[in-house]
Amino acid sequence: QLQLEESGPGLVKPSETLSLTCTVSGGSMTSSSYYWGWIRQPPGKGLEWIANIYYSWDKYYNPSLESRVTISADTSKNQFSLKLSSVTAADTAVYYCARSDYTDQSYDYWGQGILVTVSS
Amino acid sequence: DIQMTQSPSSLSASVGDRVTITCRASQGISKSLAWYQQKPGKAPKLLLYAASRLESGVPSRFSGSGSGTDYTLTISSLQPEDFATYYCQQYYSTPITFGQGTRLEIK
Numbered sequence: 001q002l003q004l005e006e007s008g009p010g011l012v013k014p015s016e017t018l019s020l021t022c023t024v025s026g027g028s029m030t031s032s033s034y035y036w037g038w039i040r041q042p043p044g045k046g047l048e049w050i051a052n053i054y055y056s057w058d059k060y061y062n063p064s065l066e067s068r069v070t071i072s073a074d075t076s077k078n079q080f081s082l083k084l085s086s087v088t089a090a091d092t093a094v095y096y097c098a099r100s101d102y103t104d105q106s107y108d109y110w111g112q113g114i115l116v117t118v119s120s
Numbered sequence: 121d122i123q124m125t126q127s128p129s130s131l132s133a134s135v136g137d138r139v140t141i142t143c144r145a146s147q148g149i150s151k152s153l154a155w156y157q158q159k160p161g162k163a164p165k166l167l168l169y170a171a172s173r174l175e176s177g178v179p180s181r182f183s184g185s186g187s188g189t190d191y192t193l194t195i196s197s198l199q200p201e202d203f204a205t206y207y208c209q210q211y212y213s214t215p216i217t218f219g220q221g222t223r224l225e226i227k
Binding site: 062096101112 | 152154162164211214215219
């Protein structure tokens with residue numbers, strides 16, 4: 001059974017960089033059939049797509065965040081990562097990593113989510 | 121960006137009721153639509169994709185339909201475990217966008 005697990009600091013200071021890692025177990029990231037992505041959800045609000053990566057070189061970003069976001073993957077470790085720079089309180093959210101089918105880009109497996117709070 | 125508008129934003133219903141939630145896209149999305157269920161403190165769960173295809177393991181009381189810009193999620197007979205928030209998502213073009221959510225509450 002595929003599992004995804006987010007890890008990283010739960011508290012980040014304003015203007016600093018948020019860094020999260022998603023570890024994939026029970027399956028390989030090198031399958032050609034999937035994208036791997038990040039989605040976030042501010043407390044009490046809806047879902048916002050951040051970025052997708054295919055293998056380690058094909059990357060897609062939400063234009064609203066693109067200037068501050070980097071997604072990367074280390075397929076040898078079965079991990080992918082998110083970096084979000086110059087964070088503010090508006091970046092406080094639960095961050096989810098997830099897998100989507102390459103053809104039907106719906107997210108079928110999700111991590112449990114990690115709450116990241118931006119505060120001094 | 122394609123805007124996804126769900127209606128209603130909230131809904132009260134009883135066990136056994138038939139419920140329909142609507143999602144409207146700001147432009148045609150060729151059935152590139154998924155529906156998710158989210159319970160408090162949990163990650164979203166995929167229910168349907170390609171507008172009407174049921175994800176493996178999802179009960180058949182969930183169904184989806186639609187084309188072009190208008191899509192619906194129907195729960196044929198509400199069960200206690202169905203009270204949750206539901207989101208639609210379009211993947212026709214990037215950026216991928218979600219509806220604002222429909223909160224389904226017990227009447």
